[in-house]
Amino acid sequence: MIVILLPAYNEAVALPRLIPKLSEATSELGADFRILVCNDGSTDQTAETLERLAEEYPIEVITHSYNRGLGESVRDLIERAVEITGPGDLVVRMDCDDTHEPKYMAKMVHRAASGCDVVIASRFADGGGQRGVNRYRRFVSLMATRFMQTLFPIQGLREYTSGFRVYRAEILHSALETYGNNFIQLKGLGFTCTLEKLVKLKLIGATFGEEPFVLRYDQKPGESKMVTSVTTFGYFTMALLYHWPWGGWKAARRGATSTLSAPNDPVI
Numbered sequence: 001m002i003v004i005l006l007p008a009y010n011e012a013v014a015l016p017r018l019i020p021k022l023s024e025a026t027s028e029l030g031a032d033f034r035i036l037v038c039n040d041g042s043t044d045q046t047a048e049t050l051e052r053l054a055e056e057y058p059i060e061v062i063t064h065s066y067n068r069g070l071g072e073s074v075r076d077l078i079e080r081a082v083e084i085t086g087p088g089d090l091v092v093r094m095d096c097d098d099t100h101e102p103k104y105m106a107k108m109v110h111r112a113a114s115g116c117d118v119v120i121a122s123r124f125a126d127g128g129g130q131r132g133v134n135r136y137r138r139f140v141s142l143m144a145t146r147f148m149q150t151l152f153p154i155q156g157l158r159e160y161t162s163g164f165r166v167y168r169a170e171i172l173h174s175a176l177e178t179y180g181n182n183f184i185q186l187k188g189l190g191f192t193c194t195l196e197k198l199v200k201l202k203l204i205g206a207t208f209g210e211e212p213f214v215l216r217y218d219q220k221p222g223e224s225k226m227v228t229s230v231t232t233f234g235y236f237t238m239a240l241l242y243h244w245p246w247g248g249w250k251a252a253r254r255g256a257t258s259t260l261s262a263p264n265d266p267v268i
């Protein structure tokens, strides 16, 4: 089974464009699939749109009455995915703003099925790219990537911030067993959770791979929901928590006293 996770905040326009493509791509793979959406306090017609789509497609919705942010939404989605998956299943996380084309899933899924724990859709892999991204955002994204490559090096990884990934269910089960509620610890810090998951998975020995994809920002119906200042602050906070010599995440995995040894203690 393939479980597809979609965090959604005001995506009433993009969802009806994405879901049929997603269904088609998954059917071509010959896999059973289930779509889990977290509707995170959307103030547009997202709820009604999802109700309508659920009549035709296998969609389960987790509803937050208030907007709690990407971190809390992805945490809820992953916890639910772990409840309903078993060995051999795959979990796909993608944006639902219609910039992540489901056709790229096929190669990612095959790579994951052959044993790679985390497969990332990468703009920077040969054959990848991005359309409709303005120069400022390209620059910010490139700087963020360099920062991450320097502070959190993961061999062979060039794409750190893409939310389009395939995970083997087993690695998510291990992550929750190891970290509990602290798998996604930096919940209030915008999109930092996208990086945090990679780093936490690396610390438990996950293997990573990339497949090229073209980010279709030219298809995005609205503006980005990422608040750059909050997310940047989150990256620096994470760098401190990771490299902190007395009990930081890195040291913790080498066996020192750690935040990781008490997985359910909230840090932030």
Ligand SMILES: Nc1nc2c(ncn2[C@@H]2O[C@H](COP(=O)(O)OP(=O)(O)O)[C@@H](O)[C@H]2O)c(=O)[nH]1
Pocket (backbone or CB within 6 Å): 006, 007, 008, 009, 010, 011, 038, 039, 040, 067, 068, 069, 070, 073, 074, 094, 095, 096, 097, 163, 223, 224, 225, 226
């Ligand atoms: N659940 C939830 N999803 C969010 C929130 N903010 C953004 N998203 C979703 O997260 C994904 C990434 O946001 P997006 O605006 O596409 O960011 P960008 O791709 O960096 O421009 C999209 O599917 C959004 O609907 C939020 O506060 N809560």
Ligand SMILES: [Mg+2]
Pocket (backbone or CB within 6 Å): 095, 097, 099
């Ligand atoms: Mg997006």
